[in-house]
Amino acid sequence: MNTRGLRSQLKDSVPVTGMGPQVGAYGVQDTLRSGFSSVKNELLPSHALELSEKNFQLNQDKINFSNLRNIQGLHAPLKLQMEYRAARQIQRLPFLQSSHLALDTLKGNDESISFEDILNDPAQSEMMGEPHVMVEYKLGMM
């Protein structure tokens, strides 16, 4: 359920990260990659839903794990999160398409269809990244 458990959300709330400047390696604006910065663009999201959609999955997980911890004790979210972490590592290199089958099955996404499955499917993406660049970004080398 998406809308239940608001009380636990208040207790362990996720701080809302704004649109924030795109910091590069040295802590300043990374002009080469993300272009010139503008305060207006970064302070406010342009659409009402942009922020809430960006953090939606995180917030949902936070609510569910809080609820689970309150009901069953600390062991339940710990075990689940360990399984999620293990399943998240089963994927190909970043520039290739991974199916995320194990992660989807754990989260229950294989039994429901939502807008994430219909719109902007990464498998149909028209842009492809440079393999070296993407792997370096993933490894934190750039």
Add this chain to the structure above:
Amino acid sequence: MALSNVVETPASGFNFENVSRNVALEGLLEGGHTKAPKPMKTGTTIAGIVCKDGVVLGADTRATSGEVVADKMCAKIHYISPNMYCCGAGTAADTEKTTDLLSSNLTIFSMNSGRNPRVVMAVNILQDMLFRYRGQIGASLILGGVDCTGNHLYTVGPYGSIDNVPYLAMGSGDLAALGILEDRFKPNMELEEAKQLVRDAIHSGIMSDLGSGNNIDICVITKQGVDYIRPYQESEYKDKRQRRYKYRPGTTSILTEKIVPLELEVVQETVQRMDTA
């Protein structure tokens, strides 16, 4: 061609990249005399009542886009599952996609569990989905169905509010339709009487509201099955062509005729072989 400014795969779901561009475009267009095209709304009258044997849903068939009738035979009663149908008012694309997603999710559920889905399940899924998008998905829906717990009629608003009532009307013509329903509704009505009441309610919506019109569709859901009558009643105001508008050959008389032969000479000839192997 691989781009070097793409460092992660794009996230799936809604993409908000063009919002600031659209806002800027809106500002530019207002200065001129053109406006951005409006999305197609259903501007509707939809109604539903619970009767003794089941649920009767009704809808008109007009879809408007601004001040123009975009579709005269629009289907507003959407299939959700063998025992549930849903009428949709609001933005046409939103109601269609939302009910499609709901139908797919319920099909997966019934395949997994081997049971017919209940109406409360559908209503809860809809409520979650619409509340998540804070009303940006403009879909007001009337969901009616028969399941093991009885006959149910629910309404779901665009912001995720739900209501469980024995009779309902939504859309731009809902006040007119509700007037008829409030006057003549009785609990546990017979099927034929219920169909007539819904037909009258939609008819008053068509007569009093500009956004509703054309034909009336009725959907009767009972334990035995579904009867989707489309159209239940055709509009009396259908336009009929008075005469054929094609011109007979020879209508325009030829006054003079002048023939000028074009003289061509072959300058260059090239032959290109087609590879038909």
